Amino acid sequence: MKNPVKKKLLRGDKTVGAWLQLASPLTAEIMASAGFDWLMIDMEHAPGDILTLVSQVQAISSTDTVPFARAPWNDAVIIKRILDTGVAGVLIPSVNTPGEAEKAVSACKYPPQGNRGVAGSHRAAGFGQEAVSYLESANDETLVITAIETPMAADNLVDILSVQELDGIFIGPMDLASSMGHLGNPGHPEVQALISRIEERVLDAGKILGTTTTPEHAKEKYDRGYQMLMLMSDSVSLASLARKTISDFERYTGN
Numbered sequence: 283m284k285n286p287v288k289k290k291l292l293r294g295d296k297t298v299g300a301w302l303q304l305a306s307p308l309t310a311e312i313m314a315s316a317g318f319d320w321l322m323i324d325m326e327h328a329p330g331d332i333l334t335l336v337s338q339v340q341a342i343s344s345t346d347t348v349p350f351a352r353a354p355w356n357d358a359v360i361i362k363r364i365l366d367t368g369v370a371g372v373l374i375p376s377v378n379t380p381g382e383a384e385k386a387v388s389a390c391k392y393p394p395q396g397n398r399g400v401a402g403s404h405r406a407a408g409f410g411q412e413a414v415s416y417l418e419s420a421n422d423e424t425l426v427i428t429a430i431e432t433p434m435a436a437d438n439l440v441d442i443l444s445v446q447e448l449d450g451i452f453i454g455p456m457d458l459a460s461s462m463g464h465l466g467n468p469g470h471p472e473v474q475a476l477i478s479r480i481e482e483r484v485l486d487a488g489k490i491l492g493t494t495t496t497p498e499h500a501k502e503k504y505d506r507g508y509q510m511l512m513l514m515s516d517s518v519s520l521a522s523l524a525r526k527t528i529s530d531f532e533r534y535t536g537n
Contacts, residue, residue, distance in 0.1 A: 283406070283416050285370040285423040287320045287348040288449070291490050296504050299350075301515035305330030307341035309516040314347040322512065323351040325364065326375055336367045336405060343368070350425065356382055358389035358397065365390065366404035371425025373452055378434045380441040387447045390426045392417060395447060425449050427492065427510075431457035436480055443487040450490025452510070453480055481506060 290297055297319040302310050305328050313321055323330070323338050330338070335351060342349045351364050352373040361372060374386040388396035402413025406420070426447060430436060431454040442448070455468035455477065464470040468477075484491045485507045492510030495503050500511055531537070 283370070283419040283423045285348060285425060286346075288371065288423060288425045290319070291425070291450070291509050294509070296509050296511075298500070298511050298513055300513055301517075302338055303328040303515050303517040304520075305334040305338070306516070307334075307337040309520075310338035311341040311344070313516055314342040314345040318347050318513075320348040320350050320371075320510075322373060323349060323369070325360075326352050326354045328517075332363055332367065335364065335369075339368050339405075356386050356389075358385070361386075361389040362399050365398065365420075365424065366401070366406050368406040370423065371427065371449075373427045373429060375429045375431065375454070375457075377428035377430075377442065378432055379438050380445055383428055383442045383445040383448055386428050387426050387445055390424050391421050391447060395421055421447075427452050427490065429454045429457070430480055432461040433458075433476065436476055439480060439483045440487075443483065443489055448489070450492060450510070451480070451484045453477055453491070453493040455494065481508075 287297055299318050299320040299322055300313055301324055302313060302321050303324045321342060323335055325335060339349045349369045350371040351369045353361050353364055356374050356376055364372060372390055377383050377386055389398060390396060392398050392400055402410050407413040407416040427450045428448060429452045459468040459470060459473045462473055464473055481491060490510060491508045493508060494512040497513055503511055
């Protein structure tokens with residue numbers, strides 16, 4: 283198992299990625315061919331299952347783009363099945379305490395570092411053909427990121443960041459804003475102030491920092507220390523383009 287994105291991140295490089303939320307190998311192939319460093323296959327809010335996850339990882343594998351996945355929950359069983367498909371890292375939501383962070387990391391690591399179930403028959407291990415090399419490298423190569431989405435997580439962040447083998451933090455602006463009483467308004471001053479404090483703590487701990495943004499604001503985020511930026515989503519971006527196309531059509535034709 284090789285994870286070139288993790289190597290880049292650990293040496294301080296900046297990377298760029300996008301969401302895959304249509305559960306489609308076709309959009310996965312299109313997005314991977316565009317040149318993103320990594321793609322995050324969404325298993326939390328997207329309609330996909332393990333088989334659609336496999337098909338998307340297969341579509342990405344013909345390119346240099348690295349497949350990651352967002353787990354639907356901090357659950358060892360589903361995290362194990364996600365990793366067995368061959369993704370190179372996992373974003374785990376709803377981690378609010380150091381104990382929950384330890385649970386998330388443990389689910390991603392084989393013993394003795396964790397409790398991930400051991401098998402050599404799955405896709406990640408080449409269906410038994412590369413089992414030994416996969417098992418020997420998976421713990422080091424797998425990227426483990428948890429999401430900060432609540433004030434409780436922010437309050438416990440210093441202790442969360444002390445968990446060994448936790449590679450980084452992804453700030454979820456929409457969930458964070460909503461949990462603070464500002465539903466759908468991540469630009470609220472209270473939310474932005476808390477995000478600034480989270481950024482400072484993550485960077486002070488020397489951990490990887492990620493979030494969603496737009497191309498227009500990417501440089502600003504990089505300058506603030508972010509290394510993983512999510513620029514678009516196959517679903518949202520297609521919907522936006524479709525609506526813009528109709529709007530342009532109506533404007534140009536008068537219909």
